[in-house]
Amino acid sequence: MDTVMVATSQRSFAPHESGTLFLVPTPIGNLQDMTYRAVATLKQVDLIAAEDTRNTQKLLNNFDIETKQISFHEHNTQERIPELLDKLRAGVNIAQVSDAGMPSISDPGTELVAAAVAAQLPVVPLPGANAGLTALIASGLAPQPFYFYGFLDRKTKEQKTELAELAKHPETVIVYEAPHRLVKTVTAIANAVGPDRQLVLCRELTKKFEEFIRGTASEVLDWLATNPPRGEFVILIGGNTNPPVEEQDxxxxxxxxxxxxxxxxxxxxxxxxxxxxxxxxxxxxxxxxxxxxxxxxxx
Structure with missing residues (x-):
């Protein structure tokens, strides 16, 4: 006999016998971007699952938050998830944070959320800072629709394949990159999209040296040739205005x-x-x- 599948409903703020998993964004640079609700939530929960407890402790100290932490990062995901689920089932409220920005967006969190949802434990997201969207709205490129990709593959062959597909997108594409790989990555992007495609580099968002470099792919590469990249970057790739038409069989x-x-x-x-x-x-x-x-x- 076939199993009948039914939709499930989660009312975030209804009474729950279990604890709740709160997804709490943290500032991407400027501590003033921490919301009142985020601070209150981190003070009220029983435990904070942090990507880097030392980094998060600096944030907690700034806002006089004394909640206990537990490490939760990409290297201990499998061992931590059962432990955190057991705590949630026992009524422990947990806040999950990454080092900066939204949990799960190019940061740990996805597997824990999926496991909590599968176990029918409540998951409550808080709004807050996100580097990709912050960059997008000030880029001058079309803000919607957009395509968020995050970090490209570090292997040259795989990255070339990724960029060949991303170059076809009519939407603005959002990519993250570390400063030490930026020139190599922007060069690969320029090779994939052509020298005349619009690019925007967004540097040190929300921080003192926040900067936007706007121009064609070739112009941005020229800028990088005389300006060594420093800080964290978001790369925005203008959409393809003439996407290839696939031949019909x-x-x-x-x-x-x-x-x-x-x-x-x-x-x-x-x-x-x-x-x-x-x-x-x-x-x-x-x-x-x-x-x-x-x-x-x-x-």
Whole structure:
């Protein structure tokens, strides 16, 4: 007997027998960007799961927050998640923070959230600082739609493949990069999108030396040649205004039955041909099967 799947509903602020997992953004540079609610939440929870407890302790000290911390980062995810879930089930309220910005956005958090949701434990997000969106709204590029990608692969071959796909996007693309890899990455981006595509480098967002470098890919590279990158960067890639048009498979112009017969003639088994035609035409397999076998025709 098939299992019936049903949607679940979480009312964030209804009474819960378990504890709640709060996702708390932290400033990306300027401590004044910490919200009143974020400070209050970190004071009220029983435990803070922090990416780097030493870094987070500086933030806690600034706001006189005395809540106990536990480390939660990419290297101890698997061992920590069962422990944190057990605490939540026992009624412990936990705040999860990364070193800067939104948890789960190019930072730890995703696996813990997924595990809590799967265990039907309440997860409550707080709004707050995010480097990608902060950069986007001041970039001068189209703010919507946008495509957030985060960090590119560090391996040259994989990164080249990523950028070849990102270059096709008509949306503004948001990429993160560390300063020591910035010139290499911007060069790779310029090679992928061409010298005339608009780029914006956003440096040290919300900090004293916040800076925006706007121009074509070639102009931005010229700027980097005389200005060694310092600080954290967000890279914004202007959308492709002339995205490539994918060539349509000529077989799609055939009637469905003829399409199936052509694939069979090429050596496909009938069922495999029917499945392939259904996928190519975004039809149900049963529908293609009925057309091919004339099952819906009146006798």
């Amino acid at each position: 000529p077989l799609l112009s055939q009637p469905v039955e003829e399409h199936v017969k052509t694939l069979i003639a090429r050596g496909e088994k009938p069922n495999d041909a029917i499945k392939a035609v259904a996928k190519a035409r975004q039809l149900r397999k049963q529908e293609v099967y009925a057309i091919y076998h004339h099952l819906n025709e009146e006798n």
